[in-house]
Amino acid sequence: MDKEQDSKNILDEATGGEYKYGFVTDIDTHVIPKGLDEDVVRYISSIKGEPEWLLDFRLKAYRHWQKMEMPHWAHLDIPPIDFNAISYYAAPKKKEGPKSMDDVDPELRKTFDKLGISLEEQMRLSGVAVDAVMDSVSVKTTYKERLAELGVIFCSISEAVRDYPDLVKKYLGTVVPYTDNFYAALNSAVFSDGSFVYIPKGVRCPMELSTYFRINAADTGQFERTLIVADDDAYVSYLEGCTAPMRDENQLHAAIVEIVVEDRAMVKYSTVQNWYPGDKDGKGGIYNFVTKRGLCRGDFSKLSWTQVETGSAITWKYPSCVLAGDNSVGEFYSVALTNNFQQADTGTKMIHLGKNTRSTIVSKGISAGHSQNSYRGLVRVAPKAANSRNYTQCDSLLLSDTSGAHTFPYIDVRNDSSVVEHEATTSKINEEQIFYCNQRGISTEDAIGLIVNGYAKEVLTKLPMEFAVEAQKLLQVSLEGSIG
Amino acid sequence: MSAINQYTDLYRQFGRRIDAASSPVLNALRQAALAALDGRRLPAKGDENYEVSDLEALYAPDYGLNIDRLDVAADTDEPFRCDVPNLSTSLYYIFNDMYHGSGFTSGTLPEGVMVSSLRNADEAASKIIGKYYGSIAPIDDPQVALNTLLAQDGILVYVPARTVVEKPIQLVNLLRAAGPLMTNRRILVVVEAGAQAKMLVCDHTQTADVDFLNTQVVEIYVGEGATFDYYDLEEASGHTHRVSSLWARQEAGSNLLINGITLMNGTTRNDYHIDINGERAETQLLGMAIGSGSQHIDNHTYIGHNVGYCHSNELFKYVLDDDAVGAFTGKILVAPGSPRTEAYQSNRNICASDRARMHTKPQLEIYTDDVKCGHGATVGQLDEEAMFYMQTRGISCHEARTLLMQAFMSDVIDGVRLEALRDRLRHLVEKRFAGTLAQCRSCTAAQACHAKIKK
Numbered sequence: 001m002d003k004e005q006d007s008k009n010i011l012d013e014a015t016g017g018e019y020k021y022g023f024v025t026d027i028d029t030h031v032i033p034k035g036l037d038e039d040v041v042r043y044i045s046s047i048k049g050e051p052e053w054l055l056d057f058r059l060k061a062y063r064h065w066q067k068m069e070m071p072h073w074a075h076l077d078i079p080p081i082d083f084n085a086i087s088y089y090a091a092p093k094k095k096e097g098p099k100s101m102d103d104v105d106p107e108l109r110k111t112f113d114k115l116g117i118s119l120e121e122q123m124r125l126s127g128v129a130v131d132a133v134m135d136s137v138s139v140k141t142t143y144k145e146r147l148a149e150l151g152v153i154f155c156s157i158s159e160a161v162r163d164y165p166d167l168v169k170k171y172l173g174t175v176v177p178y179t180d181n182f183y184a185a186l187n188s189a190v191f192s193d194g195s196f197v198y199i200p201k202g203v204r205c206p207m208e209l210s211t212y213f214r215i216n217a218a219d220t221g222q223f224e225r226t227l228i229v230a231d232d233d234a235y236v237s238y239l240e241g242c243t244a245p246m247r248d249e250n251q252l253h254a255a256i257v258e259i260v261v262e263d264r265a266m267v268k269y270s271t272v273q274n275w276y277p278g279d280k281d282g283k284g285g286i287y288n289f290v291t292k293r294g295l296c297r298g299d300f301s302k303l304s305w306t307q308v309e310t311g312s313a314i315t316w317k318y319p320s321c322v323l324a325g326d327n328s329v330g331e332f333y334s335v336a337l338t339n340n341f342q343q344a345d346t347g348t349k350m351i352h353l354g355k356n357t358r359s360t361i362v363s364k365g366i367s368a369g370h371s372q373n374s375y376r377g378l379v380r381v382a383p384k385a386a387n388s389r390n391y392t393q394c395d396s397l398l399l400s401d402t403s404g405a406h407t408f409p410y411i412d413v414r415n416d417s418s419v420v421e422h423e424a425t426t427s428k429i430n431e432e433q434i435f436y437c438n439q440r441g442i443s444t445e446d447a448i449g450l451i452v453n454g455y456a457k458e459v460l461t462k463l464p465m466e467f468a469v470e471a472q473k474l475l476q477v478s479l480e481g482s483i484g
Numbered sequence: 485m486s487a488i489n490q491y492t493d494l495y496r497q498f499g500r501r502i503d504a505a506s507s508p509v510l511n512a513l514r515q516a517a518l519a520a521l522d523g524r525r526l527p528a529k530g531d532e533n534y535e536v537s538d539l540e541a542l543y544a545p546d547y548g549l550n551i552d553r554l555d556v557a558a559d560t561d562e563p564f565r566c567d568v569p570n571l572s573t574s575l576y577y578i579f580n581d582m583y584h585g586s587g588f589t590s591g592t593l594p595e596g597v598m599v600s601s602l603r604n605a606d607e608a609a610s611k612i613i614g615k616y617y618g619s620i621a622p623i624d625d626p627q628v629a630l631n632t633l634l635a636q637d638g639i640l641v642y643v644p645a646r647t648v649v650e651k652p653i654q655l656v657n658l659l660r661a662a663g664p665l666m667t668n669r670r671i672l673v674v675v676e677a678g679a680q681a682k683m684l685v686c687d688h689t690q691t692a693d694v695d696f697l698n699t700q701v702v703e704i705y706v707g708e709g710a711t712f713d714y715y716d717l718e719e720a721s722g723h724t725h726r727v728s729s730l731w732a733r734q735e736a737g738s739n740l741l742i743n744g745i746t747l748m749n750g751t752t753r754n755d756y757h758i759d760i761n762g763e764r765a766e767t768q769l770l771g772m773a774i775g776s777g778s779q780h781i782d783n784h785t786y787i788g789h790n791v792g793y794c795h796s797n798e799l800f801k802y803v804l805d806d807d808a809v810g811a812f813t814g815k816i817l818v819a820p821g822s823p824r825t826e827a828y829q830s831n832r833n834i835c836a837s838d839r840a841r842m843h844t845k846p847q848l849e850i851y852t853d854d855v856k857c858g859h860g861a862t863v864g865q866l867d868e869e870a871m872f873y874m875q876t877r878g879i880s881c882h883e884a885r886t887l888l889m890q891a892f893m894s895d896v897i898d899g900v901r902l903e904a905l906r907d908r909l910r911h912l913v914e915k916r917f918a919g920t921l922a923q924c925r926s927c928t929a930a931q932a933c934h935a936k937i938k939k
Contacts, residue, residue, distance in 0.1 A: 073532065075849075381863075383838065398853035402820070407848040412535070413863040414842075416835045422846070422861040428853040 035084045038062060041189050044089050048158050051165060054172075061178035061188030068182045074316055074345040075374040075406055081287070086252060088190045088223070147205070152236075153198040154209055157225055160196035167198055171229050175258040175295045175322070183254040183289040183316075187223045191256070194225040199234035199265070208464050210239035224255040230265035232298065237268040239467055251276075253312075255290045263298030263325065268306070270463050271319075272471050275311035282341025282370070285313025292319035296328035296354075304331040305348065306462045308471040313342060318376065320349035323357035323385075330359040333459040337475060338371030338403070347377035347394075347408075352385035352418070363394035364456050367403035374406040381418045388418040396426040397455055486525035487543035488630065492518060495633055498551055505553040506636040507603045509613045510670075513623065517632040520623045527626070535843050536811040537753045537782040539627070542725050547666035547697050553603075553636060556580055556660055571904035573654035573684065574599070576639060580659060581667035583637050596644035597681075599653060602670055603637040612642050616674050620703040621731040627755070628729055631668050631701040638670030641683060645676040645707065652682040652713075652902060659698060659724060660690040666697040673714070677707035677735070682902060683714050689721040696724045704732040704740070708762060711739040713901055716754075718746045719912075722777060729755040736762025736791075743899060744783065745909070746773040747916050751780040759788045760796070767796040772896040774916050775808030775840070782811040789816070792823040792854075801896050802833040803889050803917075804840035811843040816859070820851040829859040834866060834892060836885075866892075886917045 032043065041062045045055040070081070147154050153164060160168050178188035199205055230236055240257075253275070261267050269292075278285025288311075294303040305319040321330030332348040350359035359379070367373040375394045396405035407424045429451055437447035453460075456475065463471050495502065495518060503511045526539040550556075556579045576599060577584035583601035593599065600609040602617070621628045643649055659667065675681055689696060698720075706712050718726065726749060734740055746752055758767055773781040787796050802810040816827045833842045846859040866888045874884035893913055900906040 386838075396848075396850070398850070398855070401823075401853045403853065404849070404851040406850060407846075407859065409845060409847070409861065410535075411842075411844040411861055411863060413833075413835055416838045416840060416865060418835075419864040420862065421864075422844075422859075424846075424848065424859050426848055426850050426855060426857040428855065 032087055032089045034087045036062075036086070036088055036190065040088055044190055044192065047089070048161075050158075050161055053169060054161060057173065057178065058189050061185050062190075064179055065182065065185035065189055068185055070182055074376070075372065075408070076314055076316060076343050076345050078287070078314055081252060083186075089192055147207075150203050150206065151200040152203060152205055153196065155196055157191070157194045157196045157227065160227075164196075164198070167229070168196065168227070171227055171258070171260055173258075175260060175293050176256050176291050181291060184256055184291040187225060187254045187256045187291070191223045191225040194227070194255070196226075197228040197236060197238065199230045199236045201231045202233045203231075204234070205236040208237045208239050222251070222253050222255070224253075226255070226257040228257075228259045228267060228269070230259075230261050230267045230301075232263040232265060234262070234265045235267075237270070237464055239464060240269070240271045252287045253289065255292075257290070257292040257319075259294035259303060261294060261296045261298060261301040261303050261328075264300045265298060266302040266304075267294065268304045268464075269294070269319070270467055271305075271307040271309075272463075272467060273307065273309045273311050273315075276313075277311045277342045278313040278340065280340050282313070285342070286311065288312035288315045288317060290317045292317065293322065293349075294320070294330075295322045296325050296330060296357075298328070299325040299354070300327045301325050302329040302331075304333075304462070306333045306459065307335070308456075308459070308463070308475070309334065309336040309344060309346060310475060312344070315342075315344040315346050317346045318349055320351070321359060322351045322353065323359065323388075324353045325357075326354040327356045328354055329357070332359075332361045332363070333462045334363045335366070335456045335459045335471075335475070336363070336373055336375075337366040338368070338373040340369040340371060342369075342371040342373075344372070345374045345376055347375045349378040350380070350390060352379075352381045352388040352390070355384070355386045355388075357385055357388045359388075359390045361390070361392040361394070362458055363392075364459055365394070365396040365405055366399065366452065366455070367396065367405045368399040370400075370402045372404040372406070374408060375424075376408040376410075378410040378412070379420055379422070380410075380412040381414055381420060383414045386415060386417045388415075388420075390418075390420045392420075392422040394422075394424045395455070396424070397452070398426065398428050487540050488521050488524060488526060488626065490546070491543070491630055491634065492521055494549070502551050502634065502636060505551060505603075507605060507610070507613075509605070509610055509617055510602055510635060510637075512614075513618045513632050516623050517629040520629040521626060521633065524626050524629075526630075533784050533813045533845075534782075535813070535845070536780070536809050536841075537751070539727065539753065542697065542727065542751060542753075543630075545664065545695070545697070547664045547695070548661070549634065549666050550580060550582075551636070553582060556582065571652065571902065571908070573652045575654045575656065578637075578639060578655060578657045578669055580661065580665065581635070581637055581669040583639055594647050594649055596647055597649055598640060598642040600640045600642075601637060602635075602640055602672065605640065609640055609642065612674060613640055613672060616703065616705055617670075617672055618703075620705060620733050621701050621729065625729070627699070627727060628701055628731075631670065631699050631729070634666075634699075635668040635670045635701070638672065641671075641673045641681070643675045643679040643681045643710075646678040647676075648679065649681040652684050652905075654684045654686070657685065657687045657698075658690055659688070659696050659720070661694050661696070662691070664695040664697075666699070668699045671700065671702040673702070673704045673712065675704075675706050675710040675712045678709045679707065680711040681713075683712070684905065685714070685716045687716075687718045687720050687724075687726065689724045692721040692723065694723060696720075698724060698726045700726070700728040702728065702730040704730065706732065706734045706738040706740050708735040709737040710735070713741040714743070715900065715905065716742070716744045717909075718744075718752060719748045720750070721748070722750045722779070724749060725751040727753050730757065732756075732758045734758065734760045734762060734765045734767065737764045738762065739766045741768040741899070741901060742770065743768075743896070744771040745896075746771075746775075746781050747912060749779055749781065753782045754784070756783070756785040758786065758796075759790060760794045761790050763791050763793040765794045767794070768899060769796070769798045770896050770899040771800040772893055773800075773802045773804075773810060774893075774913065775802065775810055776805040777808065778806070779808045781808070783813075785812075785814040787816050787827065789818045789822050789825045789827060791819075792821070792825060794822075795826045796828070798827075798829040799896060799899070800831045801893055802831075802842060803836060803892065804833065804842055805836040807837075807839045809841045809843075812861075813845040813847070814859075815847040815849060816857065818848075818850045818852055818855055818857065822852050823854040825852070825855045825857070827855070827857045831861045832892070833861075833863045834889070835863060836865070836889075886914070889917050890914060
């Protein structure tokens with residue numbers, strides 16, 4: 001009994017880690033009044049000095065959004081959101097553009113220091129270019145010049161609209177149209193900023209491109225928009241990492257990520273998401289309603305999503321691959337950890353349209369506390385997608401008897417030459433394994449750590465090196481205590 | 485405007501005649517059904533769990549209803565493919581949706597066992613019908629409510645406590661009409677504590693070119709420690725649309741086997757809803773469908789583990805050819821505080837033509853941690869290497885294909901707990917794949933057998 005109690009305590013302790021990155025940076029922010037109407041959309045467009053076609057795009061999206069209703073099909077309990085109680089634009093007030101690190105707002109630099117991603121260090125040591133998005137407008141982009149030599153464009157969307165309007169116009173909204181869903185429409189109307197990446201033909205991007213998002217000003221929703229285009233034979237690995245300050249009021253985040261992959265190109269998109277999940281009683285936390293989709297347009301193209309999800313009070317996110325090109329490949333590797341009162345409904349969609357297309361889905365869910373963790377995935381094989389192949393594996397690990405783990409796979413096959421497999425298991429953390437570790441002199445807490453780490457390893461190893469370290473850290477923070 | 489309205493209007497207009505040709509126990513729930521249908525619509529394509537089936541469209545045509553219970557001249561002499569050689573059963577008929585009593589019952593049922601019409605039930609049977617009718621299938625489900633509103637007859641199978649019915653009870657449903665007809669039948673099975681029984685239900689259509697909408701609600705109560713097997717074989721016509729909704733409740737230590745087989749049909753939508761309410765109960769839910777032409781087979785299952793220490797196993801297999809459409813949506817729910825639950829769900833499918841389409845969605849919803857649950861789904865083809873190997877051994881391509889498909893289906897057939905029925909099913913599946921089911925030769929033998937018994 002003691003032993004049982006003991007292991008329960010350890011589990012409680014292990015899953016009770018308080019959010020480490022909860023702090024508010026006191027930066028002078030430019031916030032427009034709360035509420036949303038056409039004027040707000042026009043205002044956002046005008047302060048960003050956007051061309052007419054983009055304003056049209058926003059207005060069309062806004063008008064369409066007004067006709068839509070919030071989706072309720074997900075296995076989530078979403079409190080009503082008052083979209084008029086949100087301020088739709090917040091930008092750090094512009095001083096003279098920073099020329100060197102010394103010119104960067106000291107408060108902002110402190111934020112990065114607290115996150116352990118000091119720009120200088122990153123610039124010097126890891127060679128990762130960082131496009132840091134603080135609230136909504138990009139403040140600092142590094143390594144731009146080196147990338148420019150190769151013709152790689154890596155900048156904020158606003159800059160891209162100004163400098164490369166034809167490129168943006170050609171690709172914006174082609175993968176995620178503004179009519180796609182409620183949150184995509186909202187984002188299309190009010191998106192503030194985000195990253196734009198263009199890798200020209202035959203270029204292998206020499207470094208991992210990375211953006212750190214931080215939601216900063218209280219009460220502002222953040223509406224990022226990322227657009228990545230890999231032209232023929234190009235390669236890029238893109239990292240997205242998120243940490244958010246602790247807040248009591250819920251914050252809404254409705255981002256869009258669009259990826260276009262041309263012939264023989266490859267894009268690897270990795271995410272570590274650690275937004276404020278709310279406190280132990282489920283108070284506060286970020287609502288993360290994201291639309292992420294990649295279009296493998298070219299033959300032999302490949303898109304790989306890897307995500308480690310530990311944060312957010314509510315996650316609604318399905319990074320998808322549309323495999324339109326023949327022989328194209330889609331991959332999805334995910335670890336989703338929910339604790340306390342977090343809710344996650346996440347998974348992927350693999351739409352096989354081209355011949356000989358292949359997709360792999362590996363999803364690992366970990367539920368602790370009172371959380372609800374759902375995998376929802378769609379695999380669709382179109383009649384013309386001959387010889388397509390899909391393999392799906394989604395496992396759930398339950399760490400408490402009050403948590404829930406659910407699996408909702410949708411499989412739709414419309415031809416006779418494709419093979420689709422789905423496998424899922426749900427079980428409790430294995431007591432025999434813990435016992436075995438104990439026998440070998442490994443304490444229960446270390447054993448649980450080992451088991452959870454081992455369980456997620458298959459996905460963690462898919463992350464780029466730098467990120468894998470942070471991902472493991474985040475898992476540890478979320479399962480903090482003595483888990484090693 | 486929902487398709488429901490024409491039926492509620494019909495009841496409002498002719499309710500008295502419907503009630504008059506039914507029994508008080510069935511009439512008792514009609515007002516509640518009417519209220520439940522108020523302002524509702526039927527599930528349509530695109531609704532969750534109805535990805536390929538559109539019930540609104542299925543119920544929309546103007547079917548005739550035999551509300552006055554006029555006699556039908558159904559032909560019991562016609563051979564039935566579900567006849568099982570070497571298996572003697574207690575045989576009952578339902579013509580369209582009218583109970584026709586015992587046909588060729590050889591021997592008598594054990595004492596206390598009742599098989600009765602829901603319409604013309606004696607006092608004892610009425611008491612049981614009154615107690616269980618509508619208590620397992622919830623009236624707020626629109627399919628159940630519609631059936632409850634219109635059903636005038638059906639069958640009751642009652643097995644009292646600690647009684648073992650050795651001989652399987654066989655129910656043959658025959659559809660026969662001159663014009664489009666809607667039939668609403670009801671099956672109520674009560675197996676009391678410690679009792680054991682087996683039931684085989686077969687669906688046939690005698691007028692193959694007439695449109696039928698055949699709705700069915702089955703309620704099954706399996707008492708403490710009771711064992712019940714339910715085999716449901718559908719072998720109808722391409723014009724028969726079937727909407728069946730089975731609701732079962734299991735008590736502690738009970739053992740329930742349900743095996744739904746679709747060999748030939750038009751459109752089929754089967755709902756299986758099993759609630760496990762007592763500890764240490766076991767559930768086997770098996771299903772199989774062979775589709776060709778423009779057959780449409782949609783199975784939806786729900787197994788609710790509401791208490792701990794129970795075991796459920798679910799397996800559905802489909803082979804789809806030509807333009808056949810198959811769908812499987814299954815859910816296993818493990819409620820909070822249901823420790824030591826073991827639940828497995830599997831759906832395996834073969835698409836044998838490039839126009840066949842399979843939609844599958846096996847789901848798990850788990851709210852407790854001490855469980856072992858798994859599910860799997862595959863959609864694929866026959867193994868090319870096995871095909872090649874058999875051809876090198878002189879087995880023709882066609883034969884090899886049939887052999888492999890039979891082998892594929894065998895684990896569902898193996899789940900049948902009656903040897904004679906298992907053999908017969910194997911034979912039927914073989915015939916079905918060979919494409920000769922429609923002119924089943926062995927039936928001549930069965931016919932001769934029938935004639936003998938009748939004499």
